[in-house]
Amino acid sequence: MFTYHINMKTLFMLLLFCHVASTVKYSMKYVLTATSGVTNLPEFVAFLMVNEVQVGYCDSNSKTVDPKQDWMRDLLNDDPKHMEWYVQKCSSEQHVFRFNIYDFKQRLNQTGGAHILQRMNGCEWDDETGEVTGFNQYGYDGEDFLVLDLQTLTWTAPRQQAFITKLRWDADEATSEFNKYFYIHTCPHWLKKYLHYGRSSLQRTDLPxxxxxxxxxxxxxxxxxxxxxxxxxxxxxxxxxxxxxxxxxxxxxxxxxxxxxxxxxxxxxxxxxxxxxxxxxxxxxxxxxxxxxxxxxxxxxxxxxxxxxxxxxxxxxxxxxxxxx
The missing domain is CATH 2.60.40.10 (Immunoglobulins)
Structure with a gap:
């Protein structure tokens, strides 16, 4: 279940996606948060996490993509198109999230107060079996709201109020095809690329x-x-x-x-x-x-x-x- 606290110190932990110890799985996650009626935070914030380590950041105030690890900075310098994709994605997601949070407020008859919309999406890769698992889920005001089933490319609505949105998103064939390709091909390819660049830190193990x-x-x-x-x-x-x-x-x-x-x-x-x-x-x-x-x-x-x-x-x-x- 999604929970949240409105302060910057704990913002990227809002989703409570607890990681489970694993000997072979690696993960890449995008954690995106939009707020409405909150004055002490940017309207939109996005984090890129690799193996639970923050490697990238952007928000609606700075309007820039900020690599948080030296190896990620090297990667973006070596691959300018990759950087360009993130800059464009950060900008476009701000508008999408602004519309979605407005839409959800209308469907839930919310006229004021503080509200928060979150998305956690990405993939896990098992380097022993080669298995790739994609995920994409939304939370709204501390509760699960919409979850993508990548087997059927349809959305599940844990809350009845999200059912109309589920039907509309299910009918969006272009986005469904994008999701299918991104989570099966693009996401694991990028994850492996990040693991290669950041292998000295991401894959290091030090015993205590x-x-x-x-x-x-x-x-x-x-x-x-x-x-x-x-x-x-x-x-x-x-x-x-x-x-x-x-x-x-x-x-x-x-x-x-x-x-x-x-x-x-x-x-x-x-x-x-x-x-x-x-x-x-x-x-x-x-x-x-x-x-x-x-x-x-x-x-x-x-x-x-x-x-x-x-x-x-x-x-x-x-x-x-x-x-x-």
Whole structure:
């Protein structure tokens, strides 16, 4: 389902298209957003994402196409017609989205307020099987609105109010033929081209260093992984070899200053007997890498400041003694 928040910081995450870790699939996505009645955002914004990495951007204020990666800038310099296509597409999509959001407002009897129309379209390519999967879907005001079925080249309307639009779009044979060719041929061809130009970053995999951290003896034990790339990763606690969710707090994947990422998953040990610690371990899995990193819950391996001397803000010393010392 589509959800949205009206602020630039989270704009390109509006669609909540959560990526699933995969060892062989690559993706290219266009994320387009039009707004009505919103004063603090451009009327139209578009992102190009490759393997969940933003590589291109345009909006109705700047009216230019801005490559977000050095390799994408090189590609557009090497292929001026490619750049020309994006410039023209950015301009034409602004007008199309302006008309569509006006049309949807009329059909839903909306005369005022803030409204948002979004589209996410693109393709996935499996480099092992060669399978290509295209997708094109619209969301309006936080809900799924129209979804293209590429098998039949017809639209599905999850909301009754979109049914008339579905019928009109289904009857547009020229656009249907364009969609058929674009998602089966053009999209995977461009995706492979982008992967070639951006192979040093898009297809790189860096494993993290994983540590067990604890602030005090009564604090949760944090399994912390840092330095991994890309950001498509999973980390979780296990008990007796099974994924464990009770008394577990999952942190978000956060960026590091060097472009890599970090994540922490906390385990609350207040209800765990000391003799049961050996039943727990922490698992880190990076997308594209078969091997996982398993870290046993071992008290001797926990890094902590407990028992070390700290310098207070006033310059005085404080020693945190360990219990029983």
């Amino acid at each position: 260093s994983v540590s067990l951290l604890q602030k005090t003896p009564s604090s949760p034990v944090s399994c912390h992984a840092t330095g991994f790339y890309p950001d498509r990763a999973m980390m979780y606690w296990r008990k007796d070899g099974e994924e464990h969710h009770e008394d577990v707090d999952h942190g978000e994947i956060l960026p590091n200053h060097d472009g890599s990422f970090q994540i922490s998953v906390d385990l609350i040990l207040s209800s765990v007997a000391p003799e049961d610690w050996r039943r727990y371990d922490c698992v880190f899995h990076l997308s594209g890498v078969e091997d996982v990193i398993v870290t046993k819950l071992d008290k001797a391996q926990i890094r902590t400041n407990w028992g070390k001397t700290e310098i207070r803000c006033d310059g005085s010393l404080k020693t945190n003694a360990r219990p029983g010392s």
